[in-house]
Amino acid sequence: xxxxxxxxxxxxxxxxxxxxxxxxxxxxxxxxxxxxxxxxxxxxxxxxxxxxxxxxxxxxxxxxxxxxxxxxxxxxxxxxxxxxxxxxxxxxxxxxxxxxxxxxxxxxxxxxxxxxxxxxxxxxxxxxxxxxxxxxxxxxxxxxxxxxxxxxxxxxxxxxxxxxxxxxxxxxxxxxxxxxxxxxxxxxxxxxxxxxxxxxxxxxxxxxxxxxxxxxxxxxxxxxxxxxxxxxxxxxxxxxxxxxxxxxxxxxxxxxxxxxxxxxxxxxxxxxxxxxxxxxxxxxxxx
Amino acid sequence: xxxxxxxxxxxxxxxxxxxxxxxxxxxxxxxxxxxxxxxxxxxxxxxxxxxxxxxxxxxxxxxxxxxxxxxxxxxxxxxxxxxxxxxxxxxxxxxxxxxxxxxxxxxxxxxxxxxxxxxxxxxxxxxxxxxxxxxxxxxxxxxxxxxxxxxxxxxxxxxxxxxxxxxxxxxxxxxxxxxxxxxxxxxxxxxxxxxxxxxxxxxxxxxxxxxxxxxxxxxxxxxxxxxxxxxxxxxxxxxxxxxxxxxxxxxxxxxxxxxxxxxxxxxxxxxxxxxxxxxxxxxxxxx
Numbered sequence: 001x002x003x004x005x006x007x008x009x010x011x012x013x014x015x016x017x018x019x020x021x022x023x024x025x026x027x028x029x030x031x032x033x034x035x036x037x038x039x040x041x042x043x044x045x046x047x048x049x050x051x052x053x054x055x056x057x058x059x060x061x062x063x064x065x066x067x068x069x070x071x072x073x074x075x076x077x078x079x080x081x082x083x084x085x086x087x088x089x090x091x092x093x094x095x096x097x098x099x100x101x102x103x104x105x106x107x108x109x110x111x112x113x114x115x116x117x118x119x120x121x122x123x124x125x126x127x128x129x130x131x132x133x134x135x136x137x138x139x140x141x142x143x144x145x146x147x148x149x150x151x152x153x154x155x156x157x158x159x160x161x162x163x164x165x166x167x168x169x170x171x172x173x174x175x176x177x178x179x180x181x182x183x184x185x186x187x188x189x190x191x192x193x194x195x196x197x198x199x200x201x202x203x204x205x206x207x208x209x210x211x212x213x214x215x216x217x218x219x220x221x222x223x224x225x226x227x228x229x230x231x232x233x234x235x236x237x238x239x240x241x242x243x244x245x246x247x248x249x250x251x252x253x254x255x256x257x258x259x260x261x262x263x264x265x266x267x268x269x270x271x272x273x274x275x276x277x278x279x280x281x282x283x284x285x286x287x
Numbered sequence: 288x289x290x291x292x293x294x295x296x297x298x299x300x301x302x303x304x305x306x307x308x309x310x311x312x313x314x315x316x317x318x319x320x321x322x323x324x325x326x327x328x329x330x331x332x333x334x335x336x337x338x339x340x341x342x343x344x345x346x347x348x349x350x351x352x353x354x355x356x357x358x359x360x361x362x363x364x365x366x367x368x369x370x371x372x373x374x375x376x377x378x379x380x381x382x383x384x385x386x387x388x389x390x391x392x393x394x395x396x397x398x399x400x401x402x403x404x405x406x407x408x409x410x411x412x413x414x415x416x417x418x419x420x421x422x423x424x425x426x427x428x429x430x431x432x433x434x435x436x437x438x439x440x441x442x443x444x445x446x447x448x449x450x451x452x453x454x455x456x457x458x459x460x461x462x463x464x465x466x467x468x469x470x471x472x473x474x475x476x477x478x479x480x481x482x483x484x485x486x487x488x489x490x491x492x493x494x495x496x497x498x499x500x501x502x503x504x505x506x507x508x509x510x511x512x513x514x515x516x517x518x519x520x521x522x523x524x525x526x527x528x529x530x531x532x533x534x535x536x537x538x539x540x541x542x543x544x545x546x547x548x549x550x551x552x553x554x555x556x557x558x559x560x561x562x563x564x565x566x567x568x569x570x571x572x573x574x
Binding site: 001003007009010012013014018019023024026028029030031033034036037038039040041043044075076078079080081082083085088089090093094097106107108109110111112113114115116117119121123125127279285286287 | 288290293294296297298299301305306309310314315316317318320322323324325326327328330362363365366367368370372373376377380381384393394395396397398399400401402403404406408412414497526559564573574
């Protein structure tokens, strides 16, 4: 069983719309609040040579990235830390607080627990003007599909390729970019932390659309030979870049380093690269 | 090392005020938002004979109780579930959703992870009019100190005493009571999930006050012989009742079952029962 089949279990209890986006959306006066939580733990999420500061940073980055993907600005972060060793708390807390200081929001609280396996759960609250809110739903055939940065870098770092290690250990959530893209008219957005291919399939499912990508346009991690570079760009996880759609003519957007990689099509659920189907795989939990 | 010494580590990074209350407080237009997270896991928080529905319920109840203790109404709940077995997710999700349906707020999302040890982290968002917000800070000498319900029932249930098992397995967060007490003028409030004695010491520290309790006034779990009944009422954990202070004459408050157990004194950090010091102990994580 994988994450996405389990989402069906949650959907049956709380409804379809509630599990569709990277964040829950809640009206609050003139604002939309967005709220998201992510669980990370030692065996599956943290490379062994990470520092505790980096673990705290990453715990913050994963939910700030979800806030970014809604076009929202982070307001507050909570960090629940299940600690095998209490001496780790200081650096972990500093890492999460520093991620907020760099990208927005403020670490305002959390919880401390004793746990056999280091487990960090962050929750981020953000806010956005209703007009600038971007959801996964909204892509239209003819839109461009684009990514910020270079997908596959985190996994290139995991494989030891030079120059990509920090992309793995200190991911930078695209908060400023997400906010700017919301204002610039992005029609659909999500982060691609489970990999580009899986994210494209998620986006296609919500929008009943497809994507036609151009291999020549796909950014790939530098210094990685083919075919591995394309493999990592399509299927590598752990990047906190944004995947978004927008009308042609929207790019370039000042302050956003983004690349159009293809177009939105009406071919429901079909994701093609130079006309050939992209596999539906990426980063998933399995039991 | 225990939770409270570890809080000093967090305080050094994010500031004193941020760790003072049961929730973080964030202004949002005409409202104050309150935000809180709690981590529970199999070995330390869930009695073995609990159902998964009850585990989900409890995961919701612990943070709804924090929202209640600020005088706020729950708006939304997130549940991050680290699952040893994916088949547990349905009942856990239903339990948390049912706790919201009963006490307020709505389960709007979460995260799913694979974990060797069942780990549930809930986050609750609430809101309250600034005039009705109640913090831990605010108790004044001469105020009454009061509790809702009967402290010690959860631990009486753990010890097998009849009639208390549901208090342990299906705690009812005092959401309606907290909201009503905020409007009625409670001056300080917190929940007493770590036990009455420890909570009184926490409240005394924030307010630079003391408490003088009357043993005759202290509610004790029924059917438990002395001295264990008093021991459980003072030091038992797992109850999600509210501990609050208010000016004399505030009680009774319609709809709130509460008992005055003593008065706030100027004896900073001194908690006395019939004039004798109460021990500073209760439910704490230790490493």
